[in-house]
Amino acid sequence: MSEPARYNPQPPRPAWGIRPPSKKNISTDLPILTAPIPKQVVIPIQQCLGLPARPIVTPGQQVRAGEPIAVSGATGAGPKLHASISGGIHAIEERPVPGPQPTTETCVVIHGDGQDLPYNGYRGVGDPMQLEPDRLCALVAEAGIVGLGGALYSTADKLSTPHKIKALILNGAECEPYITCDEMLELEHADKVLRGARIMMRALNTSLAIIAVERDMAEDRVALNDAIEAAGDRNIHVAVVTAKYPAGGERQLIQMIMNQEVPEGGYPSDLGYVCHNVATAAAVADFFDSGRPLISRIVTLAGGGVEMTRNVEARIGTEMRELIQSTVGYSNELAQLVMGGPMMGFLLPDHTLPVTKATNCLICANPGELSPPRPEMPCIRCSQCSQVCPALILPQELLTAAARHDMGALVDLGLNACIECGCCDYVCPSHIPMTSRFIEAKRALGENQRETQNAERARKRFEKRQERLNRQNSERGQELQEQVDELAESPEQVIDAIMDRVKSKAGK
Amino acid sequence: MIAATLTIGSLVAVIAITLSIASIRLRSNRNDALEKINDLLPQTQCGQCGFPGCRPYAEAILIGAAQINQCAPGGDATIVAIGHLLDRPPLAPDPAFGAVKPPQVAVIDEGICIGCAACLQACPVDAILGAAHFMHTVITTECTGCELCIAPCPVDCITMESE
Numbered sequence: 001m002s003e004p005a006r007y008n009p010q011p012p013r014p015a016w017g018i019r020p021p022s023k024k025n026i027s028t029d030l031p032i033l034t035a036p037i038p039k040q041v042v043i044p045i046q047q048c049l050g051l052p053a054r055p056i057v058t059p060g061q062q063v064r065a066g067e068p069i070a071v072s073g074a075t076g077a078g079p080k081l082h083a084s085i086s087g088g089i090h091a092i093e094e095r096p097v098p099g100p101q102p103t104t105e106t107c108v109v110i111h112g113d114g115q116d117l118p119y120n121g122y123r124g125v126g127d128p129m130q131l132e133p134d135r136l137c138a139l140v141a142e143a144g145i146v147g148l149g150g151a152l153y154s155t156a157d158k159l160s161t162p163h164k165i166k167a168l169i170l171n172g173a174e175c176e177p178y179i180t181c182d183e184m185l186e187l188e189h190a191d192k193v194l195r196g197a198r199i200m201m202r203a204l205n206t207s208l209a210i211i212a213v214e215r216d217m218a219e220d221r222v223a224l225n226d227a228i229e230a231a232g233d234r235n236i237h238v239a240v241v242t243a244k245y246p247a248g249g250e251r252q253l254i255q256m257i258m259n260q261e262v263p264e265g266g267y268p269s270d271l272g273y274v275c276h277n278v279a280t281a282a283a284v285a286d287f288f289d290s291g292r293p294l295i296s297r298i299v300t301l302a303g304g305g306v307e308m309t310r311n312v313e314a315r316i317g318t319e320m321r322e323l324i325q326s327t328v329g330y331s332n333e334l335a336q337l338v339m340g341g342p343m344m345g346f347l348l349p350d351h352t353l354p355v356t357k358a359t360n361c362l363i364c365a366n367p368g369e370l371s372p373p374r375p376e377m378p379c380i381r382c383s384q385c386s387q388v389c390p391a392l393i394l395p396q397e398l399l400t401a402a403a404r405h406d407m408g409a410l411v412d413l414g415l416n417a418c419i420e421c422g423c424c425d426y427v428c429p430s431h432i433p434m435t436s437r438f439i440e441a442k443r444a445l446g447e448n449q450r451e452t453q454n455a456e457r458a459r460k461r462f463e464k465r466q467e468r469l470n471r472q473n474s475e476r477g478q479e480l481q482e483q484v485d486e487l488a489e490s491p492e493q494v495i496d497a498i499m500d501r502v503k504s505k506a507g508k
Numbered sequence: 509m510i511a512a513t514l515t516i517g518s519l520v521a522v523i524a525i526t527l528s529i530a531s532i533r534l535r536s537n538r539n540d541a542l543e544k545i546n547d548l549l550p551q552t553q554c555g556q557c558g559f560p561g562c563r564p565y566a567e568a569i570l571i572g573a574a575q576i577n578q579c580a581p582g583g584d585a586t587i588v589a590i591g592h593l594l595d596r597p598p599l600a601p602d603p604a605f606g607a608v609k610p611p612q613v614a615v616i617d618e619g620i621c622i623g624c625a626a627c628l629q630a631c632p633v634d635a636i637l638g639a640a641h642f643m644h645t646v647i648t649t650e651c652t653g654c655e656l657c658i659a660p661c662p663v664d665c666i667t668m669e670s671e
Binding site (some may be wrong): 451454455456457458459461462464465466 | 546547549550551552553561562632633634635650652
């Protein structure tokens with residue numbers, strides 16, 4: 001038995017990061033509201049990072065809430081997707097989906113029957129604490145659970161790591177302004193988070209879980225500690241990190257709590273840690289408690305364009321406009337809609353897109369509420385960006401390297417360590433949109449590296465082919481030479497042999 | 509007098525030995541330069557530059573037998589990179605050696621292909637799979653888009669499509 005991992009329950013204030021106005025208080029005043037069942041849902045089938053999905057239902061088919069409608073991954077073992085309401089499959093077609101760039105995606109459209117009949121196929125999957133870790137991971141994928149922090153990475157994949165895991169870190173440090181969906185979850189369902197944590201610990205075969213919350217979330221800390229005490233659990237602990245953006249970044253959290261830096265290009269599991277969002281843990285608990293797969297999530301509805309700011313539990317696939325109208329109500333229907341927080345979120349083209357598993361927050365922003373882009377001015381080399389950068393890279397240097405498309409310099413300066421948090425944009429006195437430049441540079445760098453790899457492969461194939469052709473030529477030459485030599489040595493024998501062969505052929 | 513002679517003499521000896529060792533050890537390697545140029549070329553092996561492959565073209569550039577702007581698949585980026593390496597001013601791509609096009613892959617119309625195996629010999633990177641009297645197909649991930657398979661095809665069943 002290795003010694004338990006040492007962690008820092010109250011990490012010191014980090015040097016990096018920023019403190020934008022939090023704007024969180026208003027949305028934590030009211031309890032989570034369960035949104036009414038929508039009449040129609042549009043469920044994009046691609047809701048897991050990197051695993052292509054395909055629908056397994058056909059239009060006209062009747063489904064119940066929670067019934068699988070799509071599978072993902074080459075073997076279909078990836079996270080499934082489930083009908084979020086009961087009713088009939090109306091269509092499977094391309095529809096616009098929310099994303100940083102406006103795109104369309106294959107979506108399953110379900111017209112609800114208004115009855116919300118539950119699917120019973122997952123009842124009694126068994127006591128999770130008796131199941132083997134492999135089986136637990138398979139069930140987590142079956143439940144369609146993905147990282148609810150917004151990354152949508154397959155939770156089952158993260159739980160079935162080959163590494164020896166020292167600690168499970170549950171990320172409840174929601175650092176972006178406005179967003180409070182995890183905060184409210186911890187407050188109202190602390191016991192559910194703990195149950196999920198225990199299942200995840202069993203799947204990871206680890207005996208330590210640390211739930212990270214921000215210093216601002218005093219009530220959450222109390223709720224979680226009370227729940228831990230009530231359960232008499234000695235293996236789950238709460239760590240309190242400074243309320244600074246982006247303290248809730250996976251790497252930043254591990255750096256603060258575990259005092260270890262995740263290497264660029266590496267994963268936390270390389271160091272023996274696995275990080276999951278608290279909402280993901282709650283979703284795991286939900287599935288094993290009641291056989292309910294991931295068909296809803298908590299969404300923070302905020303901004304000046306809504307009547308009240310509140311967290312609502314919405315079914316996946318609900319139209320955003322319908323969700324707002326049926327819960328908090330619009331005060332300004334023409335407001336811009338931003339999905340995610342003001343730092344890393346993106347502007348949506350309209351209000352009719354569906355809620356996905358990644359929709360943690362919708363900000364209905366009045367004009368001027370979120371800082372509009374200001375005219376860009378030249379860099380004055382003030383280096384404020386490098387002081388706030390949580391990845392400890394030099395944004396100003398990267399910016400010049402990106403401007404001259406110097407791929408070597410971009411790699412050396414650690415472009416790929418950039419987590420696109422937007423701290424540099426926030427502090428830049430010249431209003432340079434650095435993050436978007438870095439995202440573009442990352443894309444170009446990836447393309448460049450792919451091209452180099454392709455060229456290298458083509459070169460190897462070409463060289464091998466040349467080698468083979470040369471070898472074949474020399475072998476053929478050798479054969480001919482041998483025949484010539486034979487002829488020179490004993491011409492009669494060779495000629496007789498040839499004559500025999502010709503005669504035997506002619507005889508046939 | 510003797511001291512001065514010895515001093516200068518030994519100094520000369522030391523310098524002479526150091527220089528002769530250095531001249532052997534640090535000899536500028538022609539192959540190094542060749543590899544560097546070759547690395548910058550896109551390795552399509554298309555021969556549009558007038559040389560049978562990327563390495564022969566790199567050799568030609570090195571001995572001054574070719575300009576740096578004869579690689580159409582590489583386009584401007586390759587010209588700039590080679591110019592930077594060899595400290596030569598970048599030139600516009602020479603249209604005599606083919607037009608600069610976006611990346612492409614060859615596609616065989618399998619309904620027309622007669623299985624003649626002519627394209628197999630033409631492909632510089634063995635990216636066409638097939639045998640005599642069997643249908644051929646292009647391994648898309650390995651195809652460099654060199655277009656060398658198009659001319660040998662007797663039934664014109666190969667087309668270039670953008671990736």
